[in-house]
Amino acid sequence: MSEHKGVLSPTLRDLLPQEAQQLYVKSYEQAWEQYDPQRDGPTTREAVSSREAWSAVTREFVQDDATHQWHRKGEPAVAAVAPKNRGAAGLIKSIFRRSS
Secondary structure, X not given: OOOOOOOOOHHHHHHOOHHXXXXXXXXXXXXXXXXXXXXXXXXXXXXXXXXXXXXXXXXXXXXXXXXXXXXXXXXXXXXXXXXXXXXXXXXXXXXXXXXX
């Protein structure tokens, strides 16, 4: 990742497996290089690059409904030790599980 060191947000780093992170960065950088303001209109270069990168990830990876873990399509989800970010609902559930 050359000039785009901040491409991956902390949330994406927590949620996506390493392979998906690498795909995101590669796709982001390709879209960044191919950005054409004439074609892409008023959308910012960052927005276009992010949209293309996320699209690339979701073409190859899927999030498991039960574990909330991302994995390559067609491969089984790997059981996670503890998902780092399941939102407010997941946090509340885990608190109640610990207190019972």
